[in-house]
Amino acid sequence: xxxxxxxxxxxxxxxxxxxxxxxxxxxxxxxxxxxxxxxxxxxxxxxxxxxxxxxxxxxxxxxxxxxxxxxxxxxxxxxxxxxxxxxxxxxxxxxxxxxxxxxxxxxxxxxxxxxxxxxxxxxxxxxxxxxxxxxxxxxxxxxxxxxxxxxxxxxxxxxxxxxxxxxxxxxxxxxxxxxxxxxxxxxxxxxxxxxxxxxxxxxxxxxxxxxxxxxxxxxxxxxxxxxxxxxxxxxxxxxxxxxxxxxxxxxxxxxxxxxxxxxxxxxxxxxxxxxxxxxxxxxxxxxxxxxxxxxxxxxxxxxxxxxxxxxxxxxxxxxxxxxxxxxxxxxxxxx
Amino acid sequence: xxxxxxxxxxxxxxxxxxxxxxxxxxxxxxxxxxxxxxxxxxxxxxxxxxxxxxxxxxxxxxxxxxxxxxxxxxxxxxxxxxxxxxxxxxxxxxxxxxxxxxxxxxxxxxxxxxxxxxxxxxxxxxxxxxxxxxxxx
Numbered sequence: 460x461x462x463x464x465x466x467x468x469x470x471x472x473x474x475x476x477x478x479x480x481x482x483x484x485x486x487x488x489x490x491x492x493x494x495x496x497x498x499x500x501x502x503x504x505x506x507x508x509x510x511x512x513x514x515x516x517x518x519x520x521x522x523x524x525x526x527x528x529x530x531x532x533x534x535x536x537x538x539x540x541x542x543x544x545x546x547x548x549x550x551x552x553x554x555x556x557x558x559x560x561x562x563x564x565x566x567x568x569x570x571x572x573x574x575x576x577x578x579x580x581x582x583x584x585x586x587x588x589x590x591x592x593x594x595x596x597x598x599x600x601x602x603x604x605x606x607x608x609x610x611x612x613x614x615x616x617x618x619x620x621x622x623x624x625x626x627x628x629x630x631x632x633x634x635x636x637x638x639x640x641x642x643x644x645x646x647x648x649x650x651x652x653x654x655x656x657x658x659x660x661x662x663x664x665x666x667x668x669x670x671x672x673x674x675x676x677x678x679x680x681x682x683x684x685x686x687x688x689x690x691x692x693x694x695x696x697x698x699x700x701x702x703x704x705x706x707x708x709x710x711x712x713x714x715x716x717x718x719x720x721x722x723x724x725x726x727x728x729x730x731x732x733x734x735x736x737x738x739x740x741x742x743x744x745x746x747x748x749x750x751x752x753x754x755x756x757x758x759x760x761x762x763x764x765x766x767x768x769x770x771x772x773x774x775x776x777x778x779x780x781x782x783x784x785x786x787x788x789x790x791x792x793x794x
Numbered sequence: 795x796x797x798x799x800x801x802x803x804x805x806x807x808x809x810x811x812x813x814x815x816x817x818x819x820x821x822x823x824x825x826x827x828x829x830x831x832x833x834x835x836x837x838x839x840x841x842x843x844x845x846x847x848x849x850x851x852x853x854x855x856x857x858x859x860x861x862x863x864x865x866x867x868x869x870x871x872x873x874x875x876x877x878x879x880x881x882x883x884x885x886x887x888x889x890x891x892x893x894x895x896x897x898x899x900x901x902x903x904x905x906x907x908x909x910x911x912x913x914x915x916x917x918x919x920x921x922x923x924x925x926x927x928x929x930x931x
Binding site: 490491636637639640642643770773776777780783784787791 | 829830892900914919921
C-alpha cells in the first residue's frame with residue numbers, strides 16, 4: 460500500500476532527476492476504474508509552468524496480468540501515427556522508486572470518457588470516428604511500426620488459435636468453480652475455427668467505449684489502455700468493441716454509439732478490409748470467452764487475497780454473470 | 795446476534811451509500827464506495843438465496859445426470875448426500891456435479907446425444923437466470 464503523499468514525493472524526485480530541474484506536484488488524484496494499474500492524475504509545476512501527467516503504477520495484483528513494457532512500447536510506436544494516444548514519457552522498472560514499476564504519460568486535458576450525457580448526433584459522430592480510427596489502426600503495417608521488436612509475430616493462419624489457446628489457459632488456471640458455459644463455448648470455438656486473418660494488424664485488445672478520451676466537440680483525443688495489445692486478426696478488436704457488455708441498455712448501439720451495420724461499414728471503409736460475417740461470428744464468441752477469462756482471473760486474484768481492489772470483485776462476479784448470459788445467447792442460436 | 799443478516803447487509807450498504815458517500819472528498823473514494831455498496835447488496839441477495847439456488851442447481855443436475863451415468867463410481871457420486879448446508883459444503887457438491895455435467899455435455903456433442911444435450915442447455919439457461927445478479931444495475 461502506498462499513500463498519495465508517498466506517490467507525490469517519489470514523483471517529484473523522479474521527475475526532477477529526469478528533467479534536471481525542480482519539480483513540484485501541485486495536485487494529485489487517484490483515478491478509479493477498470494484499468495489494470497493504479498492510475499494517478501498529477502499536476503506538476505516545472506520551471507514555473509504547469510503540466511498535467513498521468514502516472515500508471517503496477518499494483519500487487521491487477522485485472523489483467525500484463526507486461527508494462529509492452530503497453531509503454533505500444534504507446535511509443537503508435538504516438539507518431541494518426542491514431543491519437545497520450546504521449547509516453549517515462550517507464551521505470553526500478554521498484555525502489557515507488558515500490559512498484561510505473562510509467563508516466565502526458566495528460567490529455569478537458570476530456571471525457573462517459574458518453575451517457577451525449578446527444579444522439581454527438582454519439583453518431585463519435586461512433587463514426589471511433590470505428591474510423593479502429594479501421595486505420597487495422598490498416599497499418601505493424602512490422603513497419605516496429606511492433607516485431609515488442610511482441611511475437613503470429614502467422615495469419617495462427618492468429619485465432621494462438622489467442623484461443625492463451626485465454627483457454629487463463630480459464631483453466633484461474634477458475635475457482637467449474638465454468639460449464641465457458642467450456643461449451645471453448646469447444647464450439649475449436650470446432651469452428653475461422654479462416655486466416657486477411658492481414659496482420661495491431662490489435663488494441665480492449666478497444667471499447669470508456670477506453671478513449673473525447674472533447675466537448677465529440678472528437679476523440681486519445682485511445683487508452685493498450686496493455687492487452689498484440690499482433691493478430693483485426694476482427695478481434697471490431698468484435699470486442701461490439702460486445703453486448705459495452706452496450707448497457709442501448710442494445711442496438713455498438714458501444715452505446717452507433718448501429719452495428721454502420722460501425723462495420725465505417726470500419727471497412729477506413730481499413731480497406733472486409734468483415735466476413737461467418738468469421739466475425741467466431742470472433743464475437745471468442746471475445747466473450749476472452750472476457751470471461753479476464754473476469755475469472757480478477758475474481759481469482761480477489762478471492763486469494765492477492766488483490767483487494769473493489770473493481771476486481773465487481774468484475775469477477777458481476778461481469779462473469781453478464782458475460783455468461785451473453786455466451787448463452789450466442790450459443791443457443793446454434794441449437 | 796444478527797437475526798436477519800441479509801437485511802443487515804442491505805442496511806449497511808444503504809448507510810454507506812446514502813449517508814457516508816456524500817461526505818467523501820475524492821472522486822476515487824466516491825466511486826470505490828459506490829461499488830462497495832453495490833457489492834454489499836449483491837452479497838445480501840446471495841446470503842438470503844445463494845444456498846437455495848445452488849440446491850436447485852444440484853437437484854436439476856442430478857436429474858439430468860441420472861439418465862446418463864453408467865459407471866458405478868459416477869452412480870455412487872450422484873447418490874451421495876450433501877455433508878452439511880454450509881456454503882462451502884454446498885459449493886463443493888455443486889462443483890463436483892458441474893464437472894460431471896461438463897463431461898457429459900461434451901460427450902453429448904461427440905456421441906450425438908441430442909436429448910442429453912438439450913437438457914443440459916436448458917439447465918444452463920435456468921442456472922444463469924437463477925444466479926443473475928439483480929442488485930447491480
